[in-house]
Amino acid sequence: MSAADDQRAILVEDLVRTYPGGLRAVDGVNLEVAPGEIYGFLGPNGAGKSTTVRILTTLLRPTSGRAWVAGHDVVAEAGAARRVIGVALQEAALDPLMTGRELLRLQGALHGLRRAQASERGDDLLERVELVDAADRRVGTYSGGMRRRLDLALALVQRPRVLFLDEPTTGLDPASRAALWREVRALNADGTTVFLTTQYLEEAEQLAERVGIIDRGRIVAEGTPDELKARVGEPALHVDLVDPAEAERARELLAAHGECSHRRGGGLIVRMSGARAIAPVVRTLDEAGIEVDTVEVETPTLDDVFLAVTGHAATDDPAPEPSLSA
């Protein structure tokens, strides 16, 4: 590995993971994350997100390919890699019999902190994630949001350079989600690199500077949220007319500005061929004496991106959980 690679927080080369039985959960993934970046790793259930994270956090060995975290090979230098990462896994259990404070101390012990150090660090983190009042209660009594916050605090005990968050807000209510987002942004502002997996496009859009979309074990698109959206197409203009009867005449007039179609309720949708085309559209209609009621610009969402690059919606559940029958 060259010295230049050391400057990347995460580097993944041709990563493949085949499970016994032949399932290729990760099928040749390449990616790079710069220090200080928040990288959003997006994909539906079973796309290979968690497998990739488990490899990057040394929990699973790749079948082939290599990966480095903060310059450490996750297989050959797993010990060194573990020293610089913080991990909050989707299904990482918290021992329900322990209190939050005890868990933080244990995490400190795992990372070689002295008792006093571990206590101090634990107290700081409890304050940071607003769990001071619940610190001496057993985790079994915590709400879902509290558990996630404690989980985050545990991942921070050793001041990690790279933080892995695997679906950190799945199942949280909107308020808890917003609180967690705030915390992630604050951490990132302190210089922590964040590798975030999520199935929520909104979450990636809110937090990530760059997004990689994984589907069936391969990265199918990568870039900033804006770049990805630009790839789907230009913004669309939704035009509502005061007199819907004039819609047909308006459509003929606007055909010069881009692809124009009727929408329900008598309005028009104009897919513009160039940017900043709102003024010409309005001017054209105005000059023809057609009164405009409202104009809205609709930019594509990551949902559209996802649909465009994978051919199916992000919320597709490829394999529904088998329910336990009585």
Next chain:
Amino acid sequence: MSSLAYAAGLSAAMWRRSLNEVVRVRGALLPTTVAPIIFLLGTAGQFGRLSDLHGFPTTSYLAWILPLSCLQGAGFAGGAAGANLARDIEQGWFDRLLTSPAPRALLLAGPVLAAMTRALVPTTVILSVGLVMGAGLSGGLAGVIALYVAAVWFCMIAALWGSTLALRARTQQVGPLIQNGVFLAVFLSTAYTPLPLLQGWLATFAKYNPVTYVLEMARQATVAGIPPSWAHTWPGLVALSGMTVLFGALALRQLRRVNL
């Protein structure tokens, strides 16, 4: 921080955490303690007349069975540690430990040490019940020490065996398999009668079953015909050491393969 202090501190922290299983769960110790007591009283009641047989080294069948029950209780405590590890793996708690830079062997040390601590409870309770029911401490203090060493050490071996299966299966469903293994190891030995009275395949099996010698060591506490002596102790220590090396190596090998 020196690595030794680190190892000691971490083991202590993990030990405390694992002890929560019994300290913070009401009645958690009951099954592993009550079952061997019922077994002790039931077996002594059912098969009590066996000690009338020629060649039996005690006239009290209760005294013969009592060390067995202690070993059974301690063994189940060790097996429970394995079952708890399987639960920790299945539910994801173990991932948290695995992503830390702690040396892998230390991740097992805590639970195993906790199981050994926990084994003191069933061993003591069962021994006390046996004494109340009329078994005598024929071997004195030396015998009692031999019994405790045998029981606690055997618990450690059961915990290593349980951890091996837990790391391999990674599901709680492996629990009964762990405990049935402990059960068979304990009972396919000189559990009910001494070697000369065993016949057929069990006579051969028991002769080569290391638990037979661990039992002999433990029986120095209550069996008058097995007085405390080096001759009754060293085979047990050899058996315990051998099983520790075997199951320790298996557990560590499985631990290294956990990310495959």
Next chain:
Amino acid sequence: MSATALDRDAAVQARVVAALAARALRSQLRRAQFLLPAFLLPLLLLAVIASGTSAARHLPGFPSTGAYVGFVVGGTLVQGALLAGLTAGIALAADIEGGFFDRLLTAPVQRVSIVLGRISASIALGVAQASLFLAVAFIFGARYQGGVAGVAIAICIAAIAAGGMAGLASAIALRTGSLSLLQNLFPIVFVFLFTAPAFFPRALLGPTLRHIAVFNPLTYVVEGIRGALHASAALGDPWKGLVAATGLLLVTTVLSVLAMRGRLRAL
């Protein structure tokens, strides 16, 4: 209600009981957590006891039954019946905690049928268990002087006892609705077992146990089974075994029906 309507109603209820029994049996046979204790555990103990205590044959007064395992297997049948009954209670408690029981209650099913279905399933399970245990013991040298008739009677006694234990466990499940309580009753099975002369002749038990055994219905069950298997009045009276098992079944069925009424009243 006319006689024909009554007949039709009885036929419907019989079908309901059969369907519930079939479902209970399926769920018990398809889950390792029920199968292991009901089938494997008694066989393990049979292996351990039959080989470990075989020197007992040399005790003065020990009855001759050919291979020692042929004597011990009677206790295995009783242990199997106890565990079949307990797992039935555990399955019922799991139904109650899991909500399936509520679905049954919302169906137009007579409440008694739910209990009877569960108990019938355990009787069927008891037949399967007892047959298996006797076959395994046969392979390992046990011979049954009672012949086919003796074996059939032994299986019958064991199966009825399994139904009796299922009634008791169901009553507890219906009263408490607690899965963990039922699961923690496992050691109690051995209390019942060991306070009967399950693996040793009654005459050779310790004095205290000999007195207690008189009051344990399983004493007559296991002696009846041994008597039937080996056609030996000295070992035990099959009729007493049948009466004890049937009495147990009737009493615990009533208990579980009462528990069912209690649960419904509390709703």
